[in-house]
Amino acid sequence: MRVAIVGATGVVGQTLLGVLSERNFPLREVRLLASGRSIGKQYEYKGESLVVAEALPEAFLGIDIAFFCASGEVARALAPCAVRAGAVVIDNSSAYRMDDNVPLIVPEVNAAEIGRHCGIIANPNCSTVIMAMALKPLYDAVGVKRVVVSTYQAVSGAGIEAVEELKEQVAAFNGGPLKAAKILPTAAAKKHYQIAFNVIPQVDLFAEHGYTKEEWKMVYETRKIFGDDTLQVSPTTVRVPVMWCHSLALNVETHRPLTVDRARELLAVAPGVVLLDDTDNQIYPMPIDFPDRDEVFVGRLRQDFSLPNALNMWVVGNQLRKGAASNAVQIAEFLVKK
Ligand SMILES: NC(=O)c1ccc[n+]([C@@H]2O[C@H](COP(=O)([O-])OP(=O)(O)OC[C@H]3O[C@@H](n4cnc5c(N)ncnc54)[C@H](OP(=O)(O)O)[C@@H]3O)[C@@H](O)[C@H]2O)c1
Secondary structure: OEEEEEOOOOHHHHHHHHHHHHOOOOOOEEEEEEOHHHOOOEEEEOOEEEEOEEOOHHHHOOOOEEEEOOOHHHHHHHHHHHHHOOOEEEEOOOOOOOOOOOOEOOHHHHHHHHHHOOOEEEOOOHHHHHHHHHHHHHHHHHOEEEEEEEEEEOHHHHOHHHHHHHHHHHHHHOOOOOOOOOOOOOOOOOOOOOOOOOOEOOOOOEOHHHOEHHHHHHHHHHHHHHOOOOOEEEEEOOEOOOOOOEEEEEEEEEOOOOOHHHHHHHHHHOOOEEEOOEHHHOEOOOHHHOOOOOOEEEEEEEEOOOOOOEEEEEEEEOOOHHHHHHHHHHHHHHHHHO
């Protein structure tokens, strides 16, 4: 395979490069692409030095798979060029996710949809991937009616500049200069707030009815991934001063009864899910523990005594990996197998 990574200098692009190497993805060429600002930057891949070129329409000649790890605008401008050049695009942005002709894929949930692509396959929103992974075994066993979800999202979910912003603010607490925040909650917002020692109840810009775009993505993308328009999702998305991994507190109402013990059994054998649930020994998932893991970790399973057929759980997943890069490479592996 000859692959291109558009946005190769960003946090998702860099993670993707690492994941391709770790998983020994069959590669003849890796073409690193980014904005004109990054021309000539160098990164190592399996001992070889790769030089970044500008992502221009003609950059996709000869490419089989183009991983897009840049903004929605970049994907809208360049993904059609990549498809015209004969590549299959796997896009991490939100540009094409709700397009009817574009499959929105979490391989453990709906891999069968991959085959109906017309050149573009979308990777879902990172919090949505992590939630879908934890819901899937319960959904298959007893049906899921409604999910109330609160997220605790890492700064790396907002890109490389947000990571730098948190680092600078933490350094300032220890006596360094405190610069005004200019990225979080989102670079496109009118106002910016300090994230160090804070939580910000805004991920992405506000949209209809007081919900953010991130929250609406969790509603609509979850329905598309499960192919179930009746599935109700009530989200609150929050940015926390954590470097990697999004955490989610889920309240899941199921169609049919499900005991906590049975839920544990289902989650323990679900592909890509790891059950870490032993409160006697204070075992539960925490973001700090998973800088390099692809699985989604589930713990704190409890019956919800306020509602029939409902349980609570705590879910942690690395949003740069399973929420973006690793999910994209898994999709590419399906394409290679075909
Ligand atoms: N971060 C996450 O956890 C996460 C998870 C799931 C999905 N996503 C999505 O993945 C995408 C990338 O996110 P990120 O967090 O990696 O962002 P990032 O760290 O800010 O990186 C952005 C990348 O886009 C490139 N870029 C900017 N303008 C460009 C242009 N005109 N042409 C080509 N490339 C250009 C940048 O290159 P330069 O260095 O040259 O500017 C950089 O490589 C976004 O759509 C994001 O919503 C992110």
